[in-house]
Amino acid sequence: VNDRSRGSRPGGRAAAVVAAVHKATLELLNERGFDALEIPEIAERSGVNKTSIYRRWSTKGELVLDVALSLTQVDVPIPNHGSLRDDLRSLLHSIADMLTTPFADGLLRAFICARDDSEVLVAQRSSFWNERFRISGALVERAIARGELPAGTNSNQLLELASSPLFFRHLVTKDPVGDEDIERLVRLAINAFTV
């Protein structure tokens, strides 16, 4: 199936192609992870011509990062339980849960293992993380407003300290993360920034 044959409005057609390819990529990423993901299969699943896919995204790394980036533009619910401890605990649990999904694991591999660290990829990665930190930062800003953290606390630094061990274990040591680990990270991160 050639995507040129579908749709009538050029803008609508391009958007439909992007949506179909993104959807197929997400599904396949979820089903089999990044390593086994192949552009010909994405073409088949999406009904979009392989050549059209390569014209827009030169590698699967670029395509997966584009999917990731589009997902961050969706509203992400940020915990708002009225206390920093509860909000941070929820956030860390979400991150830990997310990391166990083939989808997020696939995204991370796309980020880390891409053989083509092109400018496009670097820019996409940077946008992705800036956006994630900006969105989650609301949790820290609310804690400052409630007087739970000193004014001027840097939310990126706090979120990085609290969440990095989750990524470290997931990617590097592969040690499991339990509830007690999350409880400890919440306590340590709050201690670190309130001394």
Add this chain to the structure above:
Amino acid sequence: VNDRSRGSRPGGRAAAVVAAVHKATLELLNERGFDALEIPEIAERSGVNKTSIYRRWSTKGELVLDVALSLTQVDVPIPNHGSLRDDLRSLLHSIADMLTTPFADGLLRAFICARDDSEVLVAQRSSFWNERFRISGALVERAIARGELPAGTNSNQLLELASSPLFFRHLVTKDPVGDEDIERLVRLAINAFTV
């Protein structure tokens, strides 16, 4: 060159083969990183038959992890400046510097991007990190002995909190790590464990 033709004592020959393959792997890893590393090239460089290499290490991931593991059995100098702040600063600088080398980056990719997460690989990875944490733990034990940290402080937990953001930036966000970032991580980790 077939390794069967070299050496006279079986034990000595096997050890010589392992040493030659390890050395070639390290050199090639340093020269071109994990992605571009290929077993046929390691065979050529080491003068060990490709078939002999595959007989012992079924994938390049396994081989590289075996090299990594053998390196951790070498004595690693642990900073001992007489203060936790200075020791932790030195350790984090060493980690940050190490992560920028093609060799360490290659090792990490071998850990993370290996397509074959075999039992062997999982066991090697676990040994590698247990050993790294055990060795670096001396720094925390000395701080406890000097009364800089509470008795019973868990050294793995402290080292994990302090160093994870370095790995997070190197692998995930690719944000650079400056002296001021290391200074902050030292301060935050100490705060976190001394409240």
